[in-house]
Amino acid sequence: MQRTPTGGAGHGTAAAGDRPMSIGTVLLQLRDEFPEVTISKIRFLEAEGLVEPQRTPSGYRKFRAADVERLAQVLRMQRDHYLPLKVIREHLDALARGEQPALPSGGGLGDLTDGGPGTQPWRATAPRIGRAELLTAAEVTEGDLDEWESYGLVTPTAEGGYDAEMVTVAKLVADLGRFGLEPRHLRAMKAAADREAGLIEQVVAPLRRHRNPQTRAHAEATARELAELSVRLHSALVQTALRVRLH
Structure with missing residues:
Protein backbone atom coordinates (compact mmCIF):
# COMPACT_ATOMS: atom_id res chain seq x y z
CA MET A 1 0.00 0.00 0.00
CA GLN A 2 1.34 3.40 -0.90
CA ARG A 3 1.15 6.31 1.48
CA THR A 4 -0.27 9.75 1.02
CA PRO A 5 1.83 12.80 1.86
CA THR A 6 1.69 13.88 5.46
CA GLY A 7 -0.48 16.75 6.52
CA GLY A 8 -2.54 17.89 9.47
CA ALA A 9 -4.63 15.03 10.77
CA GLY A 10 -6.23 17.09 13.46
CA HIS A 11 -4.97 18.90 16.53
CA GLY A 12 -1.56 17.78 17.73
CA THR A 13 -0.42 15.91 14.62
CA ALA A 14 2.17 18.40 13.46
CA ALA A 15 3.68 18.64 16.94
CA ALA A 16 4.15 14.88 17.03
CA GLY A 17 6.63 15.13 14.13
CA ASP A 18 7.56 11.73 12.82
CA ARG A 19 8.11 10.03 16.15
CA PRO A 20 6.61 6.53 16.37
CA MET A 21 3.27 6.60 18.18
CA SER A 22 1.27 3.95 19.96
CA ILE A 23 -2.30 3.24 18.93
CA GLY A 24 -3.47 5.00 22.11
CA THR A 25 -1.63 8.19 21.12
CA VAL A 26 -3.14 8.01 17.65
CA LEU A 27 -6.59 7.65 19.18
CA LEU A 28 -6.12 10.79 21.27
CA GLN A 29 -4.99 12.78 18.23
CA LEU A 30 -7.90 11.68 16.08
CA ARG A 31 -10.58 12.15 18.71
CA ASP A 32 -10.45 15.94 18.57
CA GLU A 33 -11.92 15.80 15.08
CA PHE A 34 -13.56 12.36 15.28
CA PRO A 35 -15.04 11.94 18.77
CA GLU A 36 -16.61 8.58 17.95
CA VAL A 37 -13.39 6.88 16.81
CA THR A 38 -12.20 3.92 18.90
CA ILE A 39 -9.16 1.66 19.05
CA SER A 40 -11.32 -1.10 17.55
CA LYS A 41 -12.11 1.20 14.64
CA ILE A 42 -8.41 1.88 14.01
CA ARG A 43 -7.65 -1.84 14.13
CA PHE A 44 -10.52 -2.49 11.73
CA LEU A 45 -9.16 0.05 9.24
CA GLU A 46 -5.76 -1.61 9.51
CA ALA A 47 -7.30 -5.03 8.86
CA GLU A 48 -8.99 -3.60 5.76
CA GLY A 49 -5.67 -2.35 4.39
CA LEU A 50 -6.32 1.36 4.88
CA VAL A 51 -3.21 1.85 7.01
CA GLU A 52 -0.11 -0.25 7.65
CA PRO A 53 1.71 0.76 10.84
CA GLN A 54 5.11 -0.65 11.59
CA ARG A 55 5.41 -3.43 14.16
CA THR A 56 7.99 -3.81 16.90
CA PRO A 57 9.68 -7.22 17.34
CA SER A 58 7.17 -7.89 20.12
CA GLY A 59 4.25 -7.08 17.82
CA TYR A 60 3.22 -3.63 19.04
CA ARG A 61 1.94 -1.17 16.46
CA LYS A 62 4.00 1.97 15.83
CA PHE A 63 2.30 4.70 13.81
CA ARG A 64 3.96 7.59 12.02
CA ALA A 65 2.53 11.01 11.22
CA ALA A 66 1.71 9.79 7.69
CA ASP A 67 -0.34 6.94 9.15
CA VAL A 68 -2.33 9.35 11.33
CA GLU A 69 -2.98 11.65 8.38
CA ARG A 70 -4.14 8.73 6.25
CA LEU A 71 -6.49 7.57 8.98
CA ALA A 72 -7.89 11.08 9.24
CA GLN A 73 -8.45 11.17 5.48
CA VAL A 74 -10.27 7.85 5.61
CA LEU A 75 -12.50 9.00 8.46
CA ARG A 76 -13.28 12.29 6.70
CA MET A 77 -14.23 10.53 3.47
CA GLN A 78 -16.50 8.19 5.40
CA ARG A 79 -18.07 11.00 7.40
CA ASP A 80 -18.43 13.59 4.64
CA HIS A 81 -18.92 11.46 1.52
CA TYR A 82 -20.27 8.12 2.84
CA LEU A 83 -17.88 6.09 0.68
CA PRO A 84 -17.16 2.36 1.12
CA LEU A 85 -13.71 1.47 2.40
CA LYS A 86 -12.68 -0.18 -0.87
CA VAL A 87 -13.42 3.01 -2.80
CA ILE A 88 -11.58 5.12 -0.22
CA ARG A 89 -8.52 2.86 -0.38
CA GLU A 90 -8.39 2.99 -4.18
CA HIS A 91 -8.80 6.77 -4.17
CA LEU A 92 -6.03 7.37 -1.62
CA ASP A 93 -3.67 4.95 -3.32
CA ALA A 94 -4.24 6.75 -6.62
CA LEU A 95 -3.36 10.06 -4.93
CA ALA A 96 -0.21 8.46 -3.52
CA ARG A 97 0.81 7.47 -7.05
CA GLY A 98 0.61 11.11 -8.09
CA GLU A 99 -2.69 10.78 -9.92
CA GLN A 100 -5.53 13.28 -9.58
CA PRO A 101 -8.67 11.13 -9.49
CA ALA A 102 -12.05 12.74 -9.07
CA LEU A 103 -13.61 12.07 -5.71
CA PRO A 104 -16.22 9.30 -6.17
CA SER A 105 -19.77 10.10 -5.24
CA GLY A 106 -21.13 8.40 -2.15
CA GLY A 107 -24.58 7.39 -1.03
CA GLY A 108 -27.24 10.04 -0.63
CA LEU A 109 -28.13 11.20 2.84
Missing part, protein backbone atom coordinates in the same frame (compact mmCIF):
# COMPACT_ATOMS: atom_id res chain seq x y z
CA GLY A 110 -31.75 10.26 2.42
CA ASP A 111 -33.37 9.95 5.85
CA LEU A 112 -29.89 9.76 7.35
CA THR A 113 -30.08 13.27 8.71
CA ASP A 114 -33.78 14.06 8.42
CA GLY A 115 -35.38 10.93 9.82
CA GLY A 116 -37.81 11.33 12.65
CA PRO A 117 -38.68 8.92 15.44
CA GLY A 118 -38.95 5.34 14.29
CA THR A 119 -36.87 5.81 11.16
CA GLN A 120 -33.57 4.11 10.37
CA PRO A 121 -31.27 7.15 9.99
CA TRP A 122 -28.14 5.14 9.13
CA ARG A 123 -29.69 3.79 5.98
CA ALA A 124 -29.19 5.82 2.81
CA THR A 125 -32.02 6.05 0.35
CA ALA A 126 -31.63 2.92 -1.75
CA PRO A 127 -32.76 2.53 -5.35
CA ARG A 128 -36.11 0.81 -5.79
CA ILE A 129 -37.12 -1.69 -8.43
CA GLY A 130 -40.50 -3.05 -9.44
CA ARG A 131 -41.74 -6.63 -9.17
CA ALA A 132 -41.18 -7.35 -12.85
CA GLU A 133 -37.62 -6.01 -12.65
CA LEU A 134 -36.89 -8.21 -9.63
CA LEU A 135 -38.22 -11.31 -11.38
CA THR A 136 -36.13 -10.61 -14.46
CA ALA A 137 -32.93 -9.71 -12.61
CA ALA A 138 -33.10 -12.70 -10.26
CA GLU A 139 -34.38 -15.06 -12.99
CA VAL A 140 -37.15 -16.47 -10.79
CA THR A 141 -40.85 -17.11 -11.26
CA GLU A 142 -43.89 -15.41 -9.77
CA GLY A 143 -44.55 -18.56 -7.76
CA ASP A 144 -41.05 -18.52 -6.32
CA LEU A 145 -41.34 -14.89 -5.30
CA ASP A 146 -44.79 -15.41 -3.73
CA GLU A 147 -43.45 -18.28 -1.63
CA TRP A 148 -40.36 -16.38 -0.52
CA GLU A 149 -42.48 -13.40 0.47
CA SER A 150 -44.77 -15.64 2.52
CA TYR A 151 -41.74 -16.71 4.57
CA GLY A 152 -40.43 -13.16 4.89
CA LEU A 153 -37.25 -13.87 2.93
CA VAL A 154 -38.04 -11.24 0.31
CA THR A 155 -40.01 -8.21 1.43
CA PRO A 156 -41.32 -5.20 -0.48
CA THR A 157 -40.80 -1.71 0.89
CA ALA A 158 -43.55 0.22 2.61
CA GLU A 159 -43.77 2.47 -0.47
CA GLY A 160 -44.04 -0.49 -2.82
CA GLY A 161 -41.39 -2.09 -4.95
CA TYR A 162 -38.18 -3.61 -3.64
CA ASP A 163 -34.76 -2.47 -2.53
CA ALA A 164 -32.13 -3.34 -5.12
CA GLU A 165 -30.46 -5.61 -2.54
CA MET A 166 -33.48 -7.92 -2.79
CA VAL A 167 -32.15 -9.11 -6.15
CA THR A 168 -29.13 -10.53 -4.34
CA VAL A 169 -31.36 -12.09 -1.68
CA ALA A 170 -33.57 -13.69 -4.32
CA LYS A 171 -30.61 -15.10 -6.23
CA LEU A 172 -29.11 -16.57 -3.07
CA VAL A 173 -32.40 -18.14 -2.01
CA ALA A 174 -32.70 -19.66 -5.47
CA ASP A 175 -29.13 -20.99 -5.36
CA LEU A 176 -29.70 -22.59 -1.96
CA GLY A 177 -32.89 -24.14 -3.29
CA ARG A 178 -30.86 -26.07 -5.84
CA PHE A 179 -29.28 -27.91 -2.90
CA GLY A 180 -32.65 -28.83 -1.50
CA LEU A 181 -32.92 -26.02 1.02
CA GLU A 182 -36.50 -24.79 0.97
CA PRO A 183 -37.75 -21.42 2.22
CA ARG A 184 -38.93 -22.99 5.47
CA HIS A 185 -35.35 -24.07 6.13
CA LEU A 186 -34.10 -20.52 5.66
CA ARG A 187 -36.34 -18.89 8.25
CA ALA A 188 -33.67 -19.40 10.90
CA MET A 189 -31.20 -17.42 8.76
CA LYS A 190 -33.71 -14.61 8.38
CA ALA A 191 -34.39 -14.55 12.12
CA ALA A 192 -30.63 -14.43 12.84
CA ALA A 193 -30.20 -11.56 10.36
CA ASP A 194 -33.01 -9.64 12.05
CA ARG A 195 -31.36 -10.11 15.45
CA GLU A 196 -28.00 -8.92 14.09
CA ALA A 197 -29.68 -5.87 12.57
CA GLY A 198 -31.23 -5.16 15.96
CA LEU A 199 -27.81 -5.24 17.62
CA ILE A 200 -26.42 -2.83 15.02
CA GLU A 201 -29.42 -0.57 15.58
CA GLN A 202 -28.62 -0.43 19.31
CA VAL A 203 -25.02 0.58 18.60
CA VAL A 204 -25.87 3.19 15.97
CA ALA A 205 -28.83 4.77 17.76
CA PRO A 206 -26.68 6.96 20.08
CA LEU A 207 -24.92 8.44 17.03
CA ARG A 208 -28.29 9.54 15.70
CA ARG A 209 -29.09 11.30 18.96
CA HIS A 210 -25.80 13.22 18.98
CA ARG A 211 -26.10 17.00 18.74
CA ASN A 212 -23.37 17.19 16.08
CA PRO A 213 -24.96 16.74 12.61
CA GLN A 214 -21.76 15.20 11.25
CA THR A 215 -21.77 12.62 14.02
CA ARG A 216 -25.37 11.75 13.22
CA ALA A 217 -24.46 11.40 9.57
CA HIS A 218 -21.56 9.14 10.51
CA ALA A 219 -24.13 6.57 11.67
CA GLU A 220 -24.47 5.16 8.15
CA ALA A 221 -20.77 4.39 7.77
CA THR A 222 -20.69 2.86 11.24
CA ALA A 223 -23.65 0.63 10.44
CA ARG A 224 -21.98 -0.54 7.24
CA GLU A 225 -18.81 -1.50 9.07
CA LEU A 226 -20.75 -3.31 11.78
CA ALA A 227 -22.72 -5.18 9.14
CA GLU A 228 -19.52 -6.23 7.38
CA LEU A 229 -17.97 -7.42 10.63
CA SER A 230 -21.15 -9.31 11.46
CA VAL A 231 -21.10 -11.08 8.10
CA ARG A 232 -17.43 -12.01 8.53
CA LEU A 233 -18.07 -13.35 12.03
CA HIS A 234 -21.05 -15.37 10.82
CA SER A 235 -18.97 -16.88 8.02
CA ALA A 236 -16.14 -17.76 10.41
CA LEU A 237 -18.54 -19.35 12.89
CA VAL A 238 -20.19 -21.46 10.18
CA GLN A 239 -16.81 -22.61 8.85
CA THR A 240 -15.66 -23.49 12.37
CA ALA A 241 -18.85 -25.41 13.10
CA LEU A 242 -18.52 -27.34 9.83
CA ARG A 243 -14.95 -28.33 10.60
CA VAL A 244 -16.06 -29.73 13.94
CA ARG A 245 -18.98 -31.63 12.41
CA LEU A 246 -17.16 -33.01 9.36
CA HIS A 247 -14.03 -34.25 11.15
Whole structure:
Protein backbone atom coordinates (compact mmCIF):
# COMPACT_ATOMS: atom_id res chain seq x y z
CA MET A 1 0.00 0.00 0.00
CA GLN A 2 1.34 3.40 -0.90
CA ARG A 3 1.15 6.31 1.48
CA THR A 4 -0.27 9.75 1.02
CA PRO A 5 1.83 12.80 1.86
CA THR A 6 1.69 13.88 5.46
CA GLY A 7 -0.48 16.75 6.52
CA GLY A 8 -2.54 17.89 9.47
CA ALA A 9 -4.63 15.03 10.77
CA GLY A 10 -6.23 17.09 13.46
CA HIS A 11 -4.97 18.90 16.53
CA GLY A 12 -1.56 17.78 17.73
CA THR A 13 -0.42 15.91 14.62
CA ALA A 14 2.17 18.40 13.46
CA ALA A 15 3.68 18.64 16.94
CA ALA A 16 4.15 14.88 17.03
CA GLY A 17 6.63 15.13 14.13
CA ASP A 18 7.56 11.73 12.82
CA ARG A 19 8.11 10.03 16.15
CA PRO A 20 6.61 6.53 16.37
CA MET A 21 3.27 6.60 18.18
CA SER A 22 1.27 3.95 19.96
CA ILE A 23 -2.30 3.24 18.93
CA GLY A 24 -3.47 5.00 22.11
CA THR A 25 -1.63 8.19 21.12
CA VAL A 26 -3.14 8.01 17.65
CA LEU A 27 -6.59 7.65 19.18
CA LEU A 28 -6.12 10.79 21.27
CA GLN A 29 -4.99 12.78 18.23
CA LEU A 30 -7.90 11.68 16.08
CA ARG A 31 -10.58 12.15 18.71
CA ASP A 32 -10.45 15.94 18.57
CA GLU A 33 -11.92 15.80 15.08
CA PHE A 34 -13.56 12.36 15.28
CA PRO A 35 -15.04 11.94 18.77
CA GLU A 36 -16.61 8.58 17.95
CA VAL A 37 -13.39 6.88 16.81
CA THR A 38 -12.20 3.92 18.90
CA ILE A 39 -9.16 1.66 19.05
CA SER A 40 -11.32 -1.10 17.55
CA LYS A 41 -12.11 1.20 14.64
CA ILE A 42 -8.41 1.88 14.01
CA ARG A 43 -7.65 -1.84 14.13
CA PHE A 44 -10.52 -2.49 11.73
CA LEU A 45 -9.16 0.05 9.24
CA GLU A 46 -5.76 -1.61 9.51
CA ALA A 47 -7.30 -5.03 8.86
CA GLU A 48 -8.99 -3.60 5.76
CA GLY A 49 -5.67 -2.35 4.39
CA LEU A 50 -6.32 1.36 4.88
CA VAL A 51 -3.21 1.85 7.01
CA GLU A 52 -0.11 -0.25 7.65
CA PRO A 53 1.71 0.76 10.84
CA GLN A 54 5.11 -0.65 11.59
CA ARG A 55 5.41 -3.43 14.16
CA THR A 56 7.99 -3.81 16.90
CA PRO A 57 9.68 -7.22 17.34
CA SER A 58 7.17 -7.89 20.12
CA GLY A 59 4.25 -7.08 17.82
CA TYR A 60 3.22 -3.63 19.04
CA ARG A 61 1.94 -1.17 16.46
CA LYS A 62 4.00 1.97 15.83
CA PHE A 63 2.30 4.70 13.81
CA ARG A 64 3.96 7.59 12.02
CA ALA A 65 2.53 11.01 11.22
CA ALA A 66 1.71 9.79 7.69
CA ASP A 67 -0.34 6.94 9.15
CA VAL A 68 -2.33 9.35 11.33
CA GLU A 69 -2.98 11.65 8.38
CA ARG A 70 -4.14 8.73 6.25
CA LEU A 71 -6.49 7.57 8.98
CA ALA A 72 -7.89 11.08 9.24
CA GLN A 73 -8.45 11.17 5.48
CA VAL A 74 -10.27 7.85 5.61
CA LEU A 75 -12.50 9.00 8.46
CA ARG A 76 -13.28 12.29 6.70
CA MET A 77 -14.23 10.53 3.47
CA GLN A 78 -16.50 8.19 5.40
CA ARG A 79 -18.07 11.00 7.40
CA ASP A 80 -18.43 13.59 4.64
CA HIS A 81 -18.92 11.46 1.52
CA TYR A 82 -20.27 8.12 2.84
CA LEU A 83 -17.88 6.09 0.68
CA PRO A 84 -17.16 2.36 1.12
CA LEU A 85 -13.71 1.47 2.40
CA LYS A 86 -12.68 -0.18 -0.87
CA VAL A 87 -13.42 3.01 -2.80
CA ILE A 88 -11.58 5.12 -0.22
CA ARG A 89 -8.52 2.86 -0.38
CA GLU A 90 -8.39 2.99 -4.18
CA HIS A 91 -8.80 6.77 -4.17
CA LEU A 92 -6.03 7.37 -1.62
CA ASP A 93 -3.67 4.95 -3.32
CA ALA A 94 -4.24 6.75 -6.62
CA LEU A 95 -3.36 10.06 -4.93
CA ALA A 96 -0.21 8.46 -3.52
CA ARG A 97 0.81 7.47 -7.05
CA GLY A 98 0.61 11.11 -8.09
CA GLU A 99 -2.69 10.78 -9.92
CA GLN A 100 -5.53 13.28 -9.58
CA PRO A 101 -8.67 11.13 -9.49
CA ALA A 102 -12.05 12.74 -9.07
CA LEU A 103 -13.61 12.07 -5.71
CA PRO A 104 -16.22 9.30 -6.17
CA SER A 105 -19.77 10.10 -5.24
CA GLY A 106 -21.13 8.40 -2.15
CA GLY A 107 -24.58 7.39 -1.03
CA GLY A 108 -27.24 10.04 -0.63
CA LEU A 109 -28.13 11.20 2.84
CA GLY A 110 -31.75 10.26 2.42
CA ASP A 111 -33.37 9.95 5.85
CA LEU A 112 -29.89 9.76 7.35
CA THR A 113 -30.08 13.27 8.71
CA ASP A 114 -33.78 14.06 8.42
CA GLY A 115 -35.38 10.93 9.82
CA GLY A 116 -37.81 11.33 12.65
CA PRO A 117 -38.68 8.92 15.44
CA GLY A 118 -38.95 5.34 14.29
CA THR A 119 -36.87 5.81 11.16
CA GLN A 120 -33.57 4.11 10.37
CA PRO A 121 -31.27 7.15 9.99
CA TRP A 122 -28.14 5.14 9.13
CA ARG A 123 -29.69 3.79 5.98
CA ALA A 124 -29.19 5.82 2.81
CA THR A 125 -32.02 6.05 0.35
CA ALA A 126 -31.63 2.92 -1.75
CA PRO A 127 -32.76 2.53 -5.35
CA ARG A 128 -36.11 0.81 -5.79
CA ILE A 129 -37.12 -1.69 -8.43
CA GLY A 130 -40.50 -3.05 -9.44
CA ARG A 131 -41.74 -6.63 -9.17
CA ALA A 132 -41.18 -7.35 -12.85
CA GLU A 133 -37.62 -6.01 -12.65
CA LEU A 134 -36.89 -8.21 -9.63
CA LEU A 135 -38.22 -11.31 -11.38
CA THR A 136 -36.13 -10.61 -14.46
CA ALA A 137 -32.93 -9.71 -12.61
CA ALA A 138 -33.10 -12.70 -10.26
CA GLU A 139 -34.38 -15.06 -12.99
CA VAL A 140 -37.15 -16.47 -10.79
CA THR A 141 -40.85 -17.11 -11.26
CA GLU A 142 -43.89 -15.41 -9.77
CA GLY A 143 -44.55 -18.56 -7.76
CA ASP A 144 -41.05 -18.52 -6.32
CA LEU A 145 -41.34 -14.89 -5.30
CA ASP A 146 -44.79 -15.41 -3.73
CA GLU A 147 -43.45 -18.28 -1.63
CA TRP A 148 -40.36 -16.38 -0.52
CA GLU A 149 -42.48 -13.40 0.47
CA SER A 150 -44.77 -15.64 2.52
CA TYR A 151 -41.74 -16.71 4.57
CA GLY A 152 -40.43 -13.16 4.89
CA LEU A 153 -37.25 -13.87 2.93
CA VAL A 154 -38.04 -11.24 0.31
CA THR A 155 -40.01 -8.21 1.43
CA PRO A 156 -41.32 -5.20 -0.48
CA THR A 157 -40.80 -1.71 0.89
CA ALA A 158 -43.55 0.22 2.61
CA GLU A 159 -43.77 2.47 -0.47
CA GLY A 160 -44.04 -0.49 -2.82
CA GLY A 161 -41.39 -2.09 -4.95
CA TYR A 162 -38.18 -3.61 -3.64
CA ASP A 163 -34.76 -2.47 -2.53
CA ALA A 164 -32.13 -3.34 -5.12
CA GLU A 165 -30.46 -5.61 -2.54
CA MET A 166 -33.48 -7.92 -2.79
CA VAL A 167 -32.15 -9.11 -6.15
CA THR A 168 -29.13 -10.53 -4.34
CA VAL A 169 -31.36 -12.09 -1.68
CA ALA A 170 -33.57 -13.69 -4.32
CA LYS A 171 -30.61 -15.10 -6.23
CA LEU A 172 -29.11 -16.57 -3.07
CA VAL A 173 -32.40 -18.14 -2.01
CA ALA A 174 -32.70 -19.66 -5.47
CA ASP A 175 -29.13 -20.99 -5.36
CA LEU A 176 -29.70 -22.59 -1.96
CA GLY A 177 -32.89 -24.14 -3.29
CA ARG A 178 -30.86 -26.07 -5.84
CA PHE A 179 -29.28 -27.91 -2.90
CA GLY A 180 -32.65 -28.83 -1.50
CA LEU A 181 -32.92 -26.02 1.02
CA GLU A 182 -36.50 -24.79 0.97
CA PRO A 183 -37.75 -21.42 2.22
CA ARG A 184 -38.93 -22.99 5.47
CA HIS A 185 -35.35 -24.07 6.13
CA LEU A 186 -34.10 -20.52 5.66
CA ARG A 187 -36.34 -18.89 8.25
CA ALA A 188 -33.67 -19.40 10.90
CA MET A 189 -31.20 -17.42 8.76
CA LYS A 190 -33.71 -14.61 8.38
CA ALA A 191 -34.39 -14.55 12.12
CA ALA A 192 -30.63 -14.43 12.84
CA ALA A 193 -30.20 -11.56 10.36
CA ASP A 194 -33.01 -9.64 12.05
CA ARG A 195 -31.36 -10.11 15.45
CA GLU A 196 -28.00 -8.92 14.09
CA ALA A 197 -29.68 -5.87 12.57
CA GLY A 198 -31.23 -5.16 15.96
CA LEU A 199 -27.81 -5.24 17.62
CA ILE A 200 -26.42 -2.83 15.02
CA GLU A 201 -29.42 -0.57 15.58
CA GLN A 202 -28.62 -0.43 19.31
CA VAL A 203 -25.02 0.58 18.60
CA VAL A 204 -25.87 3.19 15.97
CA ALA A 205 -28.83 4.77 17.76
CA PRO A 206 -26.68 6.96 20.08
CA LEU A 207 -24.92 8.44 17.03
CA ARG A 208 -28.29 9.54 15.70
CA ARG A 209 -29.09 11.30 18.96
CA HIS A 210 -25.80 13.22 18.98
CA ARG A 211 -26.10 17.00 18.74
CA ASN A 212 -23.37 17.19 16.08
CA PRO A 213 -24.96 16.74 12.61
CA GLN A 214 -21.76 15.20 11.25
CA THR A 215 -21.77 12.62 14.02
CA ARG A 216 -25.37 11.75 13.22
CA ALA A 217 -24.46 11.40 9.57
CA HIS A 218 -21.56 9.14 10.51
CA ALA A 219 -24.13 6.57 11.67
CA GLU A 220 -24.47 5.16 8.15
CA ALA A 221 -20.77 4.39 7.77
CA THR A 222 -20.69 2.86 11.24
CA ALA A 223 -23.65 0.63 10.44
CA ARG A 224 -21.98 -0.54 7.24
CA GLU A 225 -18.81 -1.50 9.07
CA LEU A 226 -20.75 -3.31 11.78
CA ALA A 227 -22.72 -5.18 9.14
CA GLU A 228 -19.52 -6.23 7.38
CA LEU A 229 -17.97 -7.42 10.63
CA SER A 230 -21.15 -9.31 11.46
CA VAL A 231 -21.10 -11.08 8.10
CA ARG A 232 -17.43 -12.01 8.53
CA LEU A 233 -18.07 -13.35 12.03
CA HIS A 234 -21.05 -15.37 10.82
CA SER A 235 -18.97 -16.88 8.02
CA ALA A 236 -16.14 -17.76 10.41
CA LEU A 237 -18.54 -19.35 12.89
CA VAL A 238 -20.19 -21.46 10.18
CA GLN A 239 -16.81 -22.61 8.85
CA THR A 240 -15.66 -23.49 12.37
CA ALA A 241 -18.85 -25.41 13.10
CA LEU A 242 -18.52 -27.34 9.83
CA ARG A 243 -14.95 -28.33 10.60
CA VAL A 244 -16.06 -29.73 13.94
CA ARG A 245 -18.98 -31.63 12.41
CA LEU A 246 -17.16 -33.01 9.36
CA HIS A 247 -14.03 -34.25 11.15
